[in-house]
Amino acid sequence: MALSREALIEAVSAQMPDKRWKHTLGVMETSVKLAERYGGDPVRAETAAILHDVAKYWPVERMKEIIEANGLSAELLSYDKQLWHAEVGAFVAGDEYGITDPEVLDAIRYHTSGRENMGLLEKIVCLADYIEPGRDFPGVDHIRKLSKASLEEGLLAGFDSTISLLLQKRQIVFPLTVLARNDLVRILEDKI
Numbered sequence: 625m626a627l628s629r630e631a632l633i634e635a636v637s638a639q640m641p642d643k644r645w646k647h648t649l650g651v652m653e654t655s656v657k658l659a660e661r662y663g664g665d666p667v668r669a670e671t672a673a674i675l676h677d678v679a680k681y682w683p684v685e686r687m688k689e690i691i692e693a694n695g696l697s698a699e700l701l702s703y704d705k706q707l708w709h710a711e712v713g714a715f716v717a718g719d720e721y722g723i724t725d726p727e728v729l730d731a732i733r734y735h736t737s738g739r740e741n742m743g744l745l746e747k748i749v750c751l752a753d754y755i756e757p758g759r760d761f762p763g764v765d766h767i768r769k770l771s772k773a774s775l776e777e778g779l780l781a782g783f784d785s786t787i788s789l790l791l792q793k794r795q796i797v798f799p800l801t802v803l804a805r806n807d808l809v810r811i812l813e814d815k816i
Contacts, residue, residue, distance in 0.1 A: 626722035632674050635721065640681050648677055650756030651749070658748045662775045665745070672731035672749045675721065679712040687712045694719075703798050710736045738783060738804030747775050754782040761785075780808040 627635065637645045652673040659669035679687060687708040691701060696711050714733035717723040731749040734742065738750055755768045755778065763785050771778025783805040790797050 626724070629671070629674070632671070632721060636674055636678050639678060644677060644680060647756060647758050648674065650758045651676060651752045654752035654756045655749050658752055658771070658775065659745075661772075662744065662748065664748050668725060668728050668745055669731075669748050669752075671723070671725075672728045672735075672745060673752060675713060675717045675723065675728075676732050676735045676749055676753065677709065677713065678716055678721075678732075679709040682709065682712065684708065690715060703796060707736050707798055710734065734800070734804075737798050737800040738779070739800045740803045740807040742779075742804060742807070744775075747779055751775060751779045751782060754778075754785075774812075776808050776812055780805065780812065783808065 626632075636648070640648070652670050655669040655673040656666045658664065659666040679690075684705050687705075688701060690696065690712050691698065691708065694715055696715055700707055700711055710733055714729045717732055718729055723729060727743055727745045730743060731745045734746050735750045735753050739746075742750070751771055755764060755771055763781070767778055767781045767785065770781050783801060787797055787801065787805065
């Protein structure tokens with residue numbers, strides 16, 4: 625059985641520094657606003673936002689162990705460790721916090737990488753993670769502006785920003801992010 629909102633907040637906030645909890649509060653607020661704007665379920669959006677970074681500060685050894693022991697995406701282990709917490713977080717949300725809603729679990733699982741054919745809730749939480757009020761990086765205000773007119777335009781700009789930064793740093797781009805970006809381009813072209 626899933627924990628209450630208050631119990632989730634208490635359990636998750638205890639697992640991260642205050643600065644990261646402040647970020648989570650921003651993602652919660654932004655997810656609710658985006659859900660209301662784009663026809664999503666604000667309660668489900670907030671639940672996914674509460675849990676999106678639950679494993680962010682866990683030791684990498686613990687995340688690796690959970691990935692391997694539970695048959696999670698082993699492909700992740702070949703990529704940046706910053707991606708691991710999303711997959712582990714989705715597993716933990718179900719296993720330890722009783723979340724059974726597959727859309728909430730997918731919103732947690734894909735909030736860092738995106739993927740092709742993202743559902744509404746996935747898009748909302750992923751975009752909220754980019755644009756919550758505490759975020760301050762070059763281009764975030766542009767992404768926020770786009771997100772007021774189009775969920776997909778905002779998310780595409782977010783993925784473009786991430787991919788551009790990784791290219792500038794000569795880092796590997798996770799394939800799901802490229803696929804998510806290209807899928808959004810196709811979706812937006814079809815709307816024209």
